[in-house]
Amino acid sequence: MIGGLAFGLFIAFASAFAAVILGRNLTRSIFAAVIALAALAGSLIAVDAGFAALSAITISALILATLQLFGWMLVDVDRDHLPPTDRATWFARSLAFVLMGGALALLAFVVRDSELLDAASANTHVVLDTGALGELFFGAWRDLAILVGLAIPAGLLATLMLMRGEGEGR
């Protein structure tokens, strides 16, 4: 089941990425977002995530439908609406987002290497508490926590700095 869940989440991730990248064209962007939402819904249903998660997915589907409806009313969907990004800006933005993705991957490794979630999968009772989380991020993992804490704002700052004053060239 975990393999199917991981596959569904990967499809959702890839489709969401496509939805953002294809944002220049409304129809393609919304279509990719719908695929991402469907993959996410399938994953959550597969793990029996419960009523609340499915309600959130339903609300998200309504939001997407609204975006599509108003988008069709407002713009010409048969062509791209924005000029292409120049190569230097594209490269700088990609580098900044790779930095931020690396920081998030580090955070995932911290979670994976901890024993908290493994104990939870063994059907024990409450295994996460604030003391355990504090020990996780600021105990033996303090150095890694500092690294993650530096990497995330560094990625965000690099992104914001690279996007300043780009009005002339896109």
Next chain:
Amino acid sequence: MSISFVLICGGLALFWVAMLGLLWRRSLVGMLVGVLFGWLSVVVAAVGFAFARGNTEESQISAVFVLLAALISGLQVALGLSIVIARVSRRGTLDAQDAGLLEG
């Protein structure tokens, strides 16, 4: 590798995509989709932590949190969409660079 770990990692990946959509600033619709995926990443991570807590009463707090995140997401996108509609009706473009300054 547990279900909660996979869900939390999926939430982190979706959050990265959401930040990409918001900070890329290519299209107003792309930014709205980014907001949507940002809140969905919160939902996925909350479900993952609910699995980590096991079948306790406190896991219901995660469910309430998920519903609140979904409702706030809906309201936020509705507000953003109203701004987009106003921009497009005035300027006729979805270009986020062109919308850097809000006008009265």
